[in-house]
Amino acid sequence: MPTKKLKVAILGSGNIGTDLLLKVRRSPYLECNLFIGRNMDSLGINLARKIGVNVSDQGILAVEKDPACCELLFDATSAKDHVKHWPVLQKMGKYVIDMTPSMTGHMIVPAINRQEAREFRNVNMISCGGQASIPIAHQLMCVAPEIQYIEIVSSIASRSAGPGTRLNIDEYIENTEAGLRSFTGCQNTKAILILNPAIPDVDMQTTVSVKIRNPDLPKMRQAIADLEKKIQQHVPGYKVIVPPVYENGRVVVIVKVRGVGDYLPAFAGNLDIINCVAVSVAEDFAKESLAVKESVL
Amino acid sequence: MKTILLIDSTLRDGNHAIRHQLNKDQIVKYAAAADQAGIPILIVGHGNGLGASSLQIGESLLSDKDMINFAKGQLKKTKLGVYCIPGFATVKRDIGPAIDLGVDVFCVGCHCTEADTTQSHIGYIRKRDKIVYSCLMMVHMIPQELLLQECLKAQSYGSSGVILMDSAGTLLPSDVKERVEFLVGKLDIPVGFHAHNNLGMAAANSVAAWEAGAGILDACSRGFGAGSGNAQLEVLVAILSRMGVETGVDLYKMLDASDLLEHEIAATLPVTTSTGIVSGMAGVFSGFIKHVERISTQYGVDVRDVLFELGKRKVVAGQEDLIVQTTIDLADKLRRSE
Numbered sequence: 197m198p199t200k201k202l203k204v205a206i207l208g209s210g211n212i213g214t215d216l217l218l219k220v221r222r223s224p225y226l227e228c229n230l231f232i233g234r235n236m237d238s239l240g241i242n243l244a245r246k247i248g249v250n251v252s253d254q255g256i257l258a259v260e261k262d263p264a265c266c267e268l269l270f271d272a273t274s275a276k277d278h279v280k281h282w283p284v285l286q287k288m289g290k291y292v293i294d295m296t297p298s299m300t301g302h303m304i305v306p307a308i309n310r311q312e313a314r315e316f317r318n319v320n321m322i323s324c325g326g327q328a329s330i331p332i333a334h335q336l337m338c339v340a341p342e343i344q345y346i347e348i349v350s351s352i353a354s355r356s357a358g359p360g361t362r363l364n365i366d367e368y369i370e371n372t373e374a375g376l377r378s379f380t381g382c383q384n385t386k387a388i389l390i391l392n393p394a395i396p397d398v399d400m401q402t403t404v405s406v407k408i409r410n411p412d413l414p415k416m417r418q419a420i421a422d423l424e425k426k427i428q429q430h431v432p433g434y435k436v437i438v439p440p441v442y443e444n445g446r447v448v449v450i451v452k453v454r455g456v457g458d459y460l461p462a463f464a465g466n467l468d469i470i471n472c473v474a475v476s477v478a479e480d481f482a483k484e485s486l487a488v489k490e491s492v493l
Numbered sequence: 494m495k496t497i498l499l500i501d502s503t504l505r506d507g508n509h510a511i512r513h514q515l516n517k518d519q520i521v522k523y524a525a526a527a528d529q530a531g532i533p534i535l536i537v538g539h540g541n542g543l544g545a546s547s548l549q550i551g552e553s554l555l556s557d558k559d560m561i562n563f564a565k566g567q568l569k570k571t572k573l574g575v576y577c578i579p580g581f582a583t584v585k586r587d588i589g590p591a592i593d594l595g596v597d598v599f600c601v602g603c604h605c606t607e608a609d610t611t612q613s614h615i616g617y618i619r620k621r622d623k624i625v626y627s628c629l630m631m632v633h634m635i636p637q638e639l640l641l642q643e644c645l646k647a648q649s650y651g652s653s654g655v656i657l658m659d660s661a662g663t664l665l666p667s668d669v670k671e672r673v674e675f676l677v678g679k680l681d682i683p684v685g686f687h688a689h690n691n692l693g694m695a696a697a698n699s700v701a702a703w704e705a706g707a708g709i710l711d712a713c714s715r716g717f718g719a720g721s722g723n724a725q726l727e728v729l730v731a732i733l734s735r736m737g738v739e740t741g742v743d744l745y746k747m748l749d750a751s752d753l754l755e756h757e758i759a760a761t762l763p764v765t766t767s768t769g770i771v772s773g774m775a776g777v778f779s780g781f782i783k784h785v786e787r788i789s790t791q792y793g794v795d796v797r798d799v800l801f802e803l804g805k806r807k808v809v810a811g812q813e814d815l816i817v818q819t820t821i822d823l824a825d826k827l828r829r830s831e
Contacts, residue, residue, distance in 0.1 A: 347547055351814075354607060362609050366614075388547060390580055391580070392808075392809050394807035394808075398806075443791070443817060444787070448814070450817070
């Protein structure tokens with residue numbers, strides 16, 4: 197256990213930012229030193245105050261005014277805003293974990309390229325659907341490199357999609373498709389997002405379909421089962437509910453993500469997966485950074 | 494003279510009925526016939542609109558671009574329209590290029606509670622000076638007060654009208670009347686209606702919508718559309734003519750267009766099948782039926798049980814992936830009880 201925790205800031209007090217705050221508080225390596233929104237009356241800011249976290253309604257200005265507030269910053273605003281924030285944060289030397297689909301930083305999927313996160317100062321978490329599906333697509337591709345087309349469909353509960361997510365649907369699709377292409381090497385990809393308003397809320401679910409003839413299903417099932425275990429280490433609610441099945445010329449895999457119910461209830465697995473992944477990347481950074489400091493001391 | 498705007502979705506919704514396999518010859522012939530008949534707006538494309546050709550919904554034979562071009566080439570007076578659903582279609586990949594190809598009208602669809610997902614798309618289309626109608630799908634699922642909130646959002650984004658889609662064919666004429674009457678006085682833009690025929694109510698529901706104050710009706714030749722089909726456009730033209738409502742459509746030429754559809758395009762015409770009735774009762778999107786029939790057969794489960802179960806799980810259009818899962822769940826249950 198480290199004697200000191202790494203100071204982090206969270207920019208954006210919506211669903212993602214607030215859920216992140218609760219996860220960061222549980223981390224043995226991270227400490228949220230500043231939680232930043234734009235409105236002192238927002239639900240997220242109120243919750244942060246209640247649990248004794250420093251808050252600000254000044255947006256990116258809050259970090260500019262107080263450069264010592266953090267070494268690492270999570271940007272949970274919107275794709276458009278992140279594009280403006282990055283040059284400012286870069287100049288200040290911050291390590292930035294981008295939660296938005298801005299296509300700015302280096303894309304990280306911990307189950308595949310966790311170690312690359314340390315080579316960049318701005319890392320992108322792609323999207324909730326991307327984090328759920330890209331590892332699956334990558335595994336299927338490893339078993340069957342001849343796959344020519346990958347399609348992913350994520351359905352999430354309406355209530356878990358805040359205003360930022362709703363305005364960024366196109367960016368979500370573009371970023372997720374780009375992530376699929378870059379991690380699998382398959383150039384023909386499609387991402388679809390469905391918001392489901394059903395009450396009780398539906399759990400976040402992602403379906404990966406690939407076009408293939410004569411798939412080696414046992415080998416695919418083994419690869420997916422191995423992957424599931426690996427991902428569950430940092431995303432406990434990640435579950436393969438339909439292992440590879442062959443239907444109508446395609447192999448289909450369905451995963452469900454149940455959250456731990458930090459800010460929104462457990463159905464909001466979309467918040468959970470992207471935030472668990474981000475916290476896990478931040479902890480990697482913190483462990484290294486704290487180890488360096490302790491060795492200097 | 495009372496008037497109404499008719500939108501012809503034959504070459505869009507009909508694509509659901511033939512697994513999105515409309516070909517060039519069919520599009521060219523029908524578009525020419527629709528233009529001849531004086532159809533105001535003709536919608537063309539994949540059943541779920543731009544960018545929706547997929548394993549999830551079904552891959553279309555032709556690209557969006559080809560479908561648009563083939564129809565556009567035939568239209569002199571009729572405006573060319575496309576359908577699109579945010580989550581499938583994006584501005585960059587689909588909507589912008591469609592405008593470049595000469596599309597005049599966009600029907601932007603979403604589930605009836607999710608109008609705010611369409612804001613940026615409607616904004617973009619309006620900025621490029623094209624007409625937008627908002628289509629709210631599965632309107633049977635929510636009370637009218639909630640529906641009004643969503644219609645007001647669509648209006649504030651710049652839509653020229655809100656079309657209520659009874660995507661499961663669940664509503665009865667009294668339901669339609671109640672919803673449309675409630676909305677009409679509270680909106681500055683016209684209300685429209687798109688009927689499905691699962692319970693044999695498509696024409697009656699369209700008439701109920703008109704009588705309650707709707708200004709737009711969306712329908713298809715011979716009802717050529719998903720599941721049990723839509724309101725039969727040529728029947729509406731005839732009914733509206735008898736009611737003294739001006740549609741601008743030539744009855745004889747409309748009948749010719751629908752004959753052409755029957756003889757040269759639709760391999761089979763939609764009828765209200767037993768599964769269609771069940772999907773209407775269960776409130777399941779009509780576009781699911783073909784998938785449910787295929788998958789339930791594969792797993793040896795009663796197709797009606799699958800539909801009622803999907804209804805219970807409140808699936809919405811676009812969640813076709815849940816059919817496999819639901820069917821497997823039911824098959825497991827069956828096996829355990831044996």
